[in-house]
Amino acid sequence: MKTHVKALVVGGGAVGTSIAYHLAKAGWKDVMLLERDELTSGSTWHAAGLLPYFNMSFATTHIHDYSIKFYKTLEEETGLNPGFYVVGNLRMAQSAARMDEYMLYATTAETCGVPFQWLTPDQIRERWPLVRTDDLEGAIYHPTDGYINPADVTQAMAKGARMNGVEIERRWQVDGYTWTGDHWDVTCSKMVEKGGNLIASDEQVVIHAEHVVTATGNHAQRTARLLGLRIPAIPVEHQYIVTEPDPALVEWRKTNPQHPVLRDADAKWYVREERGGWILGPYERNAPARFEYGVPDSFRADLFPLDLERIEEEYMAMIHRIPSSEEVGLKDDFNGPICYTPDGNPLLGPAPGLRNMWLAEGFSFGITAAGGTGHYLAQLMVEGEAEIDMASLDPKRYGPWMTTEYAARKNEEAYEHVYILHHPDEERPACRPLRTAPAYDRQKALGAQFGHVNGWERPIYYGPKDAHETFDHDARSFRRGGWWHYAEAEAKAIREGAGLIDATAFAKHRISGPGATAFLDWFTTNRLPKVGRINLTYALTSAGTTRTEYTIVRQAEDDYYLVSAGAWAAYDQDFLYKAIMEKEKDFGRINKEDVTTQWGVLAIAGPKSRAILNGLIKDADASTVLSNKRFPWLSCREIELGMVPVRAIRVAYTGELGWELHHPIEMQNHLWDRLMEAGAEHGLTPVGARAQNWLRQEKSYRAFGTELGRDATPLEAGLDRFVDLTKKFYGKAEMQAKGLRSMCVTLLIDGPDDADPWGREALYDGERRIGRLTSGGYSVAFGKSIGMGYVPTELAAPGTQLKVRMFDRLWDAEVTVDSPYDPENRTIRVDG
Known part of the structure; x- marks a missing residue:
């Protein structure tokens, strides 16, 4: 057994073996994998082996697509058949809303190159007459999909890993991790069986590993404790049952191929063939989280008791959809733990606060994701960045405020929502409200409908004051939901x-x-501002792409206030603080302080914003305090509004005259009340995030997580004015070496009367797919849909005519000038 390795992978399920395989294929020598029991003894062994393409995430879709293609190559490489049955995947819809969901999903699949077909109920009945179709609207069909044997594919990847030099050691458990300054000392114990349990023996070894990857599945909470982290990966019970042979199916198979994997999302189940019978896998309500604080030693490749009453509704729905299954008995049943995360996506990437520690935890669809996970994580580790932006899967999307209770309840919700309609404007209710700003109750009383960002409750629009408990549910849609007219009015209020x-x-x-x-x-691309001024700037990845966006306020010669996206708080902080720790020896002492919860922020914007603030300023010459001369655009001043000391920043994400009012958070209610009182005569309107998102697109303001990410440089994003090429900065050479592979543009879209793009739609030049939208919405200034996205450089000129895919057709779109609303920024700079 080696004691010095380049990379140590902890966990021998499908995910862990894939990571070890791909690290070795990427050229790393001395890769070792440890498994505390036997390979596949975790959730892998009882997984149903389905390979669902369906996912609204761009990164996850790429991961699933890689897996499906990769698994088809394993037998040729290793000689082991992974048991891949390419039977297709039929996802049925009982409602028009479900078909809208599939069409929205299809735009993501289309941009990733995933093949699919649309089928009518008649076409389904003609191809698979055992399936009842009289109450269906249609279906989306993936012909390259199917199912695979989880144990076989894992063993094939393990053999491939060994063929490439990976050492795989079973029955070794990690008991401790210690960072020495340049490598990890990993203390391991030999596991032995005693009374049917697997326990640690006295035999120990310390492995020196430059990098460690944890892929510990159901044991993620134990891993979290060993690393001193909070990891929101907790298993939820998942049941599936196997029927006896169905005579009708047996007869059908005498002359016909297998049925595709069937998914009736509205009935919350999947079904596939199994030895002449059927496997039914439901995603029912009230499936409990398990092992919140660790897996007991007595639980190995075990299962939980079946709870048939909990899945009765789904079982009856299968009989409705496949009538021949009604008289078929049950042959076998499974109820095992499947790890989840609060949003259902895995935790994949660098561990927060730790060097060379990588997490690959929380895989609810681990067989589907395993191959792609190994591929893209190996790129991150070996090359510094993956070819796709992995930020949406980063473990740091949940900050230190996250607790075990939160993770368990949200994971139960994520399980239940696998087949719930995935509205792009959905806001799931579990564990909310949790983090609230002081003005939350005042906003709620005004009809605020809340979304949540990094646990914070944030108004997304203001609906009827007397319906705030139920209105958002009724308002959701894949088109213009019930909230749309409220957001439209709020956007107009800021413009007017x-x-x-x-x-x-x-x-x-x-x-x-x-x-x-x-x-x-x-650390950043732009020149630093002078004292009292602000600059927008970017921090880059090692590959020269955009890692973080900051607004920097210079308060004194060596004193800076940095503001970044709330949704990415822990993600940004980890990158910033790790860089400080690494470079402090070069630059001198650097103090760092997270002041997020010390400062509230209220932003006021619009032509009348100065007049409203003037009504609260008590000064010898109050009317000039906010003038261009005393308070120019892109500057910061300490002012007093009522009894509140305010760090006012003259900037507005909406593109209108405006200020961000950073204030002691404990004084927020006083400030809110004074602003609303002073604004009453001027028609001051509380505004939510959806209207703000529309308005920022009218100004072509890029947003982190959409236009800005690790798959494009600031130059490709069209942010040249925030990149000072006369100075040295991290990632500069790599950024310049990339050139301009594509360009970010703003488009005005003549779309359907009842819908706007959401920001994931495919873009076409004639019949040729050439890019995708990253943001979408409605423009009150132009009275039509608007979007932002990336296109080839030769198609980025204003006036270029393109098409955008929305639902089942292509719609006209025109590339417009950057900042189509007020391109000269006259409204922002207006004096008074």
Whole structure:
């Protein structure tokens, strides 16, 4: 057994073996995999082996697509058949809303190159007459999909890993991790059987590993404790049953191929053939989380008792859809743990706060994701970045506020929502409200409908004051939901008068000390602002792509206030703080402080915003405090509004005259009340995030997580003005070497009367797919749909005519000038 390795992979399920395989294929020598029991003894052994393409995430769709293609190559390489049955995947719809969901999903599949077909109920009945279709609207069919034997594919990847030099050791458990400064010392115990349990023996070894990857599945909570982390990966019970042979199916198979994997999303189940019978896998309500605080030693390749009453509704729905199954008896049943996360996507990437520690946890669809996970994680580890933006799967999308109770309840909700309609404007209710700004109750009383960002409650629009408990559910849609007209009115209020937006969820950091200036100058792309001024700037990845966006306020010569996206707070902080720790020896002492929860933020914007603020300023010459001369655009001033000391920043994400009002968070209610009182005569309107999102697209303001990410450089995003090429900064050479592979553009779209793009739709030049939208919405300034996205450089010129896929057809779209609303920024700079 080796004791010095380049990379140690902990966990011998499908995910762990794939990671070990792909690290070795990527050229890393001395890769070792440890498994505490036997390969596949976790959730892998009892998985149904389905390979669902369906996913609204761009990154996850790429991962699933890679897996399905990769598994088809394993037998040729290893000589082991992974048991892949390419039977197709038929996802049926009982309603028009479900077909809308499939058409929205199809835009993601289309941009990733995933093949699919549309089938009518008649076509389904003609091809598979055992399936009842009289109550269906249609279906989406993936012909390259199917199912696979989980144990066989894992063993094939394990053999491939060994063929490429990976050492696989079974019956070794990790008991401790210690970072020495340049590698991990991993303490391991030999596992032995005693009374049917698997327990640690006295035999121990310490493995010195430059990198460690944890892929510990159901044991993620134990891993979290060993690393001193919070990892929201907790298993939920998943049941499936296997029937006796169905005579009708047996007869059908005498002259016909297998049925595709059948999914009736509205009935919350999947079904596939199994030895002449059927496997039914439901995603029912009230499936409990298990092992919140660790897996007991007595639980190995075990199962839970079946709870048939819990899945009775889904079982009856199978009989309805496949009538021949009604008289068939049950042959076998499974109820095992499947790990989940609060949003259903895995936790994949660098561990927060730790060097060379990588997490691959929380895989609810681990067989589908295993191959692609190994491929893209190996790219991250070996090359520094993957070819796709992996930020949406990063473990740091959940901050330190996340608890075990939160994870368990949200994971139960994620399980239940596998087949719930995935509206792009959905807001799931479990564990909410949790993090609330002081003005939450005031906003709720005004009809605020809340979304949540990094656990924070944030108004997304203001609906009827007397229906705030139920209105959002009724308002959801794949088209223009019931909330749409409220967002439209809020957007117009900012363009014509004034709006008040709660932006408290912004992440905020104070960076100071003798080394702060030199560090930030190296860390970010733009020149640093002068004292009292602000700059928008970017931090890059090692590949020269966009890692983080910051607004930097320079408060003193070596004292900076950094503001970044609230949804990415822990993600940004980890990158910033790790960079500080690494470079402090070069630049001098750097103080870092997370002040997010100390400062609330209310943003006021619109032509009347100055007049409203003037009504609250008590000054010898109050009317000039906010003038261009005393308070120019892109500057910061300390002012007083009522009894609240405010760090006012003259900037507005909406493209109108406006200020961000950063204030002591404990004074927020006083400030909210004074602003609403002063704004009453000016028609001040509380505004939510959806209207703000529309308005920022009219200004072509890029947003992190959509236009900005690790798959494009700031130059490709069209942000040249925020990149100072005369100075040295991290990632500069790599950014320049990439050139301009594509360009971010804004498009005005003549779309359907009842819908706007959501920001994942495919773009076409004639019949040729050439790019995708990254954002979408409605423009009150132009009276039509608007979107932003990436296209080849030769198609980025204003006036270029393109097409955008929305639902089942292509719609006209025109590339417009950057910042189509007020391109000269006159409204932002207006004096008064």
